Amino acid sequence: MSMKTLVVYLMSGPETPELAAAAVAGGADVVELGFPFSDPLADGPVIRRAAERALGQGMRTRACLDCLARTRELLPETPLVPMTYAALLEAYGWDRFARDAQSAGAASLIVADLPVDVRPELRRVQLVAPTSTDERLRIAAEHTDGWLYLVALTGTTGARADASPALAGLAGRARAVTHVPLYAGFGISTPEQAQAAAELTDGIVVGSRPVEVAEEGPEALQQYVRTLRDAVDSVVAV
Numbered sequence: 001m002s003m004k005t006l007v008v009y010l011m012s013g014p015e016t017p018e019l020a021a022a023a024v025a026g027g028a029d030v031v032e033l034g035f036p037f038s039d040p041l042a043d044g045p046v047i048r049r050a051a052e053r054a055l056g057q058g059m060r061t062r063a064c065l066d067c068l069a070r071t072r073e074l075l076p077e078t079p080l081v082p083m084t085y086a087a088l089l090e091a092y093g094w095d096r097f098a099r100d101a102q103s104a105g106a107a108s109l110i111v112a113d114l115p116v117d118v119r120p121e122l123r124r125v126q127l128v129a130p131t132s133t134d135e136r137l138r139i140a141a142e143h144t145d146g147w148l149y150l151v152a153l154t155g156t157t158g159a160r161a162d163a164s165p166a167l168a169g170l171a172g173r174a175r176a177v178t179h180v181p182l183y184a185g186f187g188i189s190t191p192e193q194a195q196a197a198a199e200l201t202d203g204i205v206v207g208s209r210p211v212e213v214a215e216e217g218p219e220a221l222q223q224y225v226r227t228l229r230d231a232v233d234s235v236v237a238v
Contacts, residue, residue, distance in 0.1 A: 004232045005029045005147075005203030006194075007183060008210050008225055009083065011036060011050040012064040013057055015214075017071040022218035023210065024078050027229025032110065032205065033071065035064040035084035046208040061092045065104045072105025079107035081125065086114045089122075098122055108145045116140045125149050130166035134173055141178030148174060150184045150201060171200040191231035198235040204228075 008028040010019055012035055020031045036051035036059055059067070064082070071080055082101055089097045089111065101109060109124040116126050116139050126140035129151040141148050152167040167184055174182050184197040185205030197204045206228055213224045 004198045004201075004235055005181070005183060006225070006229055006232050007032055007081075007185070007203060007205040008228075009034060009047075009185075009205060009207035010214060011047065011054050011211055012059050012067045013054045014067075016067050017074050018218050019214050019221055020071045020078075020080075021074045022222040023225045024075055026222035026225030028078075028225050029203075030079045030081060030107075031071070031075070032081045032083050032207070033064070033068055034211075035059075035061060035082050035088060037085040037088050044208060046211055050211045061088060061097070065100050068101065068106060069104040080105055081108045081110055082106050083110040083112060086111055086118075089114075094119060094122060110149065116143055127151055128170070128174065130170045132170075134177060137174050138177040141174065141180050144180060147181040147183050147203070148178065149205065150174060150182055151186045152184045152197060153187045167197060168200055191227045194228045195231040195235055198232045204232065 006028050007030040008023040009032040010016055010023065012033050016033065023031060034047065034051065036054040038055065068080060068082060098109070109122070110127070111122070111124055112127065114124070116136070120143060123145045125147060126144040127149040128137050128140050130153070132140070150167065150170050152170070171182055171184070181202040183203035183205050184201045185207060188194055188197050188204055188206050189209035194204055194206065210221060210224065214221050
């Protein structure tokens with residue numbers, strides 16, 4: 001029996017290291033750190049607003065890397081994964097970003113809008129969606145760094161009323177072509193959705209709702225993450 005993995009997404013900012021520590025105290029296994037970008041294609045209104053606020057606070061790439069390093073100091077054992085966009089890496093320098101992120105403590109990297117066949121040398125977690133062909137799933141799984149990110153619904157991030165019906169089909173197709181762990185994200189915000197998604201996969205990624213709850217402070221975030229942890233732990237992996 002193995003536990004399901006709980007990944008919590010937070011936007012980089014001055015308070016993020018303490019918020020990340022609160023999320024881990026609440027039961028998060030991995031923390032994804034958003035590096036804000038002025039035109040985030042995949043993101044819904046909550047993360048878009050958080051990105052605008054972070055940019056307003058001066059959270060450019062260098063400041064985000066410093067935030068990552070400070071978070072690593074507080075959480076030496078927790079995998080920290082920056083999530084960003086190709087344009088940000090293009091502006092900063094691809095190799096420079098990979099090096100600097102690694103030295104700041106990144107365990108891996110997610111580049112939301114970078115197709116698997118572009119810059120294959122950049123080690124990163126690959127994303128696949130219900131629209132991905134079986135061949136695309138196989139290639140993404142082959143190239144991914146550690147786990148495969150299943151986008152549970154097509155469209156933008158944000159809380160939805162129920163877990164995506166497309167997830168079961170996507171998880172089944174991915175299982176047929178790979179043994180890497182499958183984590184589902186996009187559209188998971190309640191304990192019920194977390195449980196439903198965890199039943200189909202090896203772990204879940206929760207994004208928009210933690211960003212909202214984080215505005216209420218570390219204690220509120222820790223309590224919220226604990227409800228997700230309990231829901232995910234109610235699903236016993238065989």
